[in-house]
Amino acid sequence: MNNKLLTFIFILLPPMPTLKIKTDIAISDTGFVFIPSTGDSFSVNPMGAELINLIKQGKQVDDIKKKILSSYTIDPATFEKDYYDFVRQLKQYNLLTEK
Amino acid sequence: MEKLRYERPVIKKLNTGFLSKFGTRTEYVPVTHIDDNAVEDLVKEFGSPLFVLSESRIRENFQRANRAFKTRYPRVQFAWSYKTNYLNAICNVFHSEGSWAEVVSGFEYNKALHNGVPGDKIIFNGPDKTDEDLISAIKNNSLIHIDHLDELYRLIELSEEVKKKPRVSIRINMDTGVYPMWDRFGFNYENGQAWDALMKIVTSQKMELTGLHSHIGTFMLTKDAYGIAAMKLATLALKIKKELKKNIMYIDLGGGFASTNTLHGSYYQGKDISPSFDDYAEAISTQILKSGISPEELPLLILETGRALIDDAGYLIGSVLANKRLSDGRRATIMDFGVNILFTSFWYAHKISPAQDFSHYTEDTVLYGPLCMNIDVIRESCTLPPLKKGDQVVVHTVGAYNMTQWMQFIAMRPNVVLIDTKGKSHLIREKESLEYLMQKEKMPEHLKGFKL
Numbered sequence A: 001m002n003n004k005l006l007t008f009i010f011i012l013l014p015p016m017p018t019l020k021i022k023t024d025i026a027i028s029d030t031g032f033v034f035i036p037s038t039g040d041s042f043s044v045n046p047m048g049a050e051l052i053n054l055i056k057q058g059k060q061v062d063d064i065k066k067k068i069l070s071s072y073t074i075d076p077a078t079f080e081k082d083y084y085d086f087v088r089q090l091k092q093y094n095l096l097t098e099k
Numbered sequence B: 001m002e003k004l005r006y007e008r009p010v011i012k013k014l015n016t017g018f019l020s021k022f023g024t025r026t027e028y029v030p031v032t033h034i035d036d037n038a039v040e041d042l043v044k045e046f047g048s049p050l051f052v053l054s055e056s057r058i059r060e061n062f063q064r065a066n067r068a069f070k071t072r073y074p075r076v077q078f079a080w081s082y083k084t085n086y087l088n089a090i091c092n093v094f095h096s097e098g099s100w101a102e103v104v105s106g107f108e109y110n111k112a113l114h115n116g117v118p119g120d121k122i123i124f125n126g127p128d129k130t131d132e133d134l135i136s137a138i139k140n141n142s143l144i145h146i147d148h149l150d151e152l153y154r155l156i157e158l159s160e161e162v163k164k165k166p167r168v169s170i171r172i173n174m175d176t177g178v179y180p181m182w183d184r185f186g187f188n189y190e191n192g193q194a195w196d197a198l199m200k201i202v203t204s205q206k207m208e209l210t211g212l213h214s215h216i217g218t219f220m221l222t223k224d225a226y227g228i229a230a231m232k233l234a235t236l237a238l239k240i241k242k243e244l245k246k247n248i249m250y251i252d253l254g255g256g257f258a259s260t261n262t263l264h265g266s267y268y269q270g271k272d273i274s275p276s277f278d279d280y281a282e283a284i285s286t287q288i289l290k291s292g293i294s295p296e297e298l299p300l301l302i303l304e305t306g307r308a309l310i311d312d313a314g315y316l317i318g319s320v321l322a323n324k325r326l327s328d329g330r331r332a333t334i335m336d337f338g339v340n341i342l343f344t345s346f347w348y349a350h351k352i353s354p355a356q357d358f359s360h361y362t363e364d365t366v367l368y369g370p371l372c373m374n375i376d377v378i379r380e381s382c383t384l385p386p387l388k389k390g391d392q393v394v395v396h397t398v399g400a401y402n403m404t405q406w407m408q409f410i411a412m413r414p415n416v417v418l419i420d421t422k423g424k425s426h427l428i429r430e431k432e433s434l435e436y437l438m439q440k441e442k443m444p445e446h447l448k449g450f451k452l
Ligand SMILES: Cc1ncc(COP(=O)(O)O)c(C=O)c1O
Pocket: B081, B084, B102, B125, B126, B215, B217, B218, B219, B254, B255, B256, B257, B304, B305, B306, B307, B308, B400
């Protein structure tokens, strides 16, 4: 994808506030997510687990993007779409708050 | 360092103690090949969406059905129900297996003639036969199945004009214990309408009564209804012999055997509950054989089976156009095929498989078609791996009715490919073009050209 288009997509996106994941969240090796405080449970795939862990470590979107793009065969635009969709879902499930 | 394979992040809320009504579905088993042809290669060559039909599967189905009946009843004849799929190549696969043709309109009738089916091996059903159709059917010795009294009386008149006796049968509707009863076609058995019509045919001496026909419904999940229909027609055949001194040549039980599709709202998967050809054959032949008709006079048993012979031989390959998240958090996937070409998605929860390998993580997703219309929903809920734009899926069991009921609405109809028994692919219907669509349009002189 050409760079101009990428910049364009980026400009369209609102500046991301710092994300904070629920502190008591626990992910098992099999992708089972359990929230002791609410009793809710979820299942995530490995990419989902990796992203939750990165957010948990306090990594910002640019760092996360750099890391994923360097380790996986994926183009920046697709990853970005997937990332924001995933984050929105975490918020919908109340797993993530904005600081 | 070699990069890892990426898969879209997925999170799914688990509802404990609350199993999905569909239980554990394994729709994410990928289907990468159809009859040894890679889905990817088919799309490269013929585009997406693409209908693919398996000649081997059609022939296997036909032979299985034929065997199921012929091992239980001495005289059996299938007639391919054109409206199920009347692409000429498909019809010819059936004709080459020995099928006659069953048609329900003048256009289908002419298609059968065009394909080389002899006139006396064409069964002409349906409420809509024009004078022209009827005259041509009389001249060709075709088997005309009368639907209503208006047609019966018209045939008497036409036989005088043509100076030839039409070969006729009547369609009979009846109570077989199945609700709703189809009583809009043909003459009713229980209230005596059917008998009156038969009397009229015989006493007029203008027509040759050849058989008795019924088609009790479609996607019939109970074999016993066919047993009842067979018994009633055999009883009628005996009464015709006794009171009208006529031997009928055949009993035609129509179509309607269920395919392996799953009806919307059905708790069970179609393939687990649909009776087999053997089940239907057993129910039907038992009743005719024990009806009291003498073995030398057993009528030919005709079957107009449609969907059960071709549904699972048809596949629709499609591609993901986009992914979306709906306001309530559900995932939605937009495909490049919709209800325009997959008409049967109104009735069936079609099985859909990804066409490439994925991990075992899945998501529930709504599958939408590409039309800018709210009704364009292929599956309200479907479990699939995290598909991304450009990924392909294979929709199963689409061989019946889609390639005849498809609509030219918003999008054009795609290529149709037949894979022969050696695995070679043949284009059997070319995708439509704008020129093709506009061929029949006419522009009034005063509307030619404008200035904006
Ligand atoms: C008269 C008649 N025969 C045969 C068929 C084929 O039915 P099916 O595809 O359910 O076997 C139909 C379809 O409705 C029909 O109307």
